[in-house]
Amino acid sequence: MTSPTSKSRVPKACEPCNRRKVRCNGQQRCQQCEHLDLLCTYTENRSARSRKHTLRRGAIISNYKSGTPKTTSLIPLLSPTSQLPASYFESLLPDYMSSVYPFSPIITGAEVQTSINKMNEREHAAFIYAFTAVTLDLTRASKSTSSHSTSQIADLMRQSVDIQQPLVIGFRPSILRAMTSIFIQMCAMSLGHYDLGFFYLREAISMIHMLRITDKSVLAGLSTPERARRQRLYWQCFIHERFMSIVYFSPVTLPPAQYPEEDATASVSLEIQRGWTQVIKTFCMLDASFISLWIGDRSQVTASWVEGKHRELDDELWETEVSMLSELQQADLVITRQWMRTLLWQMAMSNCLLSSHASCPSLELEMPLKLSSQLRQFLTKISQNTIRVHGSSMISKLLEVINTIADVVIHVPQATTEETTERIDDIVFMQSVVFSFHNLQAMSKSILLDKFRLIQGRFPHIEIATQLAV
Incomplete structure (x- = not known):
């Protein structure tokens, strides 16, 4: 029979308790580390636990509290990625600055480098893991390495969450913590964990409220660059x-x-600022009325409201301004506009406002087919890598567009063979674009394949239809 003493014995102590030679209760985050707010880690490396490698009892606490620890073993050894050298994180900086920062212009490359140098601190380590995950997700993942990339990104996300300071009494929000949450949200969405993405976005929103970013009296006390940065975080x-x-x-x-x-410092280029302003203007069109009708009672959608929104989306000045931006920025803005036009058409269709002879293009039955042709013309001018850099948000937008196009091809009145062939050819092209994303979710792909089979069955005499669902 086991004695009470042997029942409570812990097979091994965590690293901080082992070094300080105090009793450890063996929990995932033990009582001692919880009390002192230390990073609780366990290792099987016996040499690391030997007297030869042991710090004196008070060193681990004093080093941690002083913010200048003399050992990197305070970082949890959760997986091989936690042992990556600083040079690996630094190697991601060019990709981050070229593909991530233009659409998240909050933490500069220099500030990322500072966090790499301070990875012995919780907040900085959590940010670097999230920074690494989002940069890999948006710039280095491909279909040939999707399994490995997905595993690595999920692992980095877990490390970021596990290492960051818990939200307890005395917690202080920061820009860095808010961006960590946003990067985790982006990765969660990419991996198909939408509820988790919603949670971390809400956490970031909570941070900006706690930082009082919209409080003019608070903003007035900041420098122009810092004020502009916080405003960009809000947006x-x-x-x-x-x-x-x-x-x-x-x-x-x-x-x-x-x-x-406007930020006159070198941290945000004029090109990034212009592109960022265009993104803000675009999403402002998803105003309170649009959101309310989309997620609520669509019977309240009227033809005059649709016509008004169509005019907002069909702005010639906008097209001129966007044409002056980089290809990366153009891809995001043009596809987002086509996505919004598709949403508007769906809302009109939901309330039976469509006709074959409508005065407004967004009220025409075949509007998605025109969008398909326009979008294909644009996509053929840019590289697919430029599209994939935008990640899961781009997949969602393209899926909405191609699903709607497929539905129209299946259900609209019969067209000529030439017209139908052109429509299916557009769908074949769009399929190649969407299926090239490494993180296309299985359910989304399955829905598309079902629609492609319907098109094949309805138009067996059109040879190009056989290229669908291959």
Whole structure:
């Protein structure tokens, strides 16, 4: 029979308790580490636990409290990625600055480098793991390495969450913590964990409220670059929240605010600022009425409201301004506009407002087919890598468009063989674009394949239809 003493014995102590030679209860985060707010880690490396490698009892606490630990073993050894050298994280900086920062212009490359240098601190380590995950997800993943990439990104996300400071009494929000949450949200969405993505977006929104980013008296005490950065953070959350509201029918909490001030420093180029302003203007069109009708009672959608929104989306000045931006920025803005036009058409269709001879293009039965042709013309001018860099949000937008196009081809009145061939050819092209994304979810692909089979069955005499669902 086992004695009470032997029942409570812990097979091994965590690293901090072992070094300090105090009793450890063996929990995932033991009582001692919880009390002292230390990073609780366990290892099987016996040499690391030997007297030769043991710090004196008070060193681990004093080093941690002083913020200048003399050992990196305070970082949890959760997986091989936690042992990556600083040079690996630094190697991602060019990709981050070229493909991530233009659409999340909050934490500069220099600030990322600072966090790499301070990875012995919780907040900085959590940010670097999230930074690494989102940069890999948006720039280095391909179909040939999707399994490995997905596993690595999920592992980095877990490390970021596990290492960051818990939200307890005395917690102080920061820009870095808010961006960590946003990067985790982006990766969660990419991996198909939408509820988790919603949670971390809400956490980031909570941070901006705690930082009082919209409080003019608080902003007045900041330098122009810092004030502009916080304003960009607000709009980052605004854009992500509006997108999630449309895709996952969730409510919005953030109203439009003051546009970010121009930042004359070298941290944000004029090109990035112009592109960022265009993204803000675009998502402002998903206003309160649009969101309310989309997730609520669509019977309230009227023809005059649709016509008004169509005019907003059909702005010639916007097209001129966007044509002056980089290819990466153009891809995001053009596809987002076509996505919004598709949403508007769906809302008109939901309330039976469509006809074959409507005065407004967004009220025409065949509007998605025109969008398909326009979108294909644009996509053939840019590289697919430029599209894939935008990640899961781009997949969602393209899926909405191609699903709608497929539905129209299946259900609209019979067209000529030449017209139908052109429509199916557009769908074949769009299929190749969408299926090239490494993180296309199985359910989304299955829905598309079912529609492609319907098209094949309805138009067996059109040879190009056989290329679908291959």
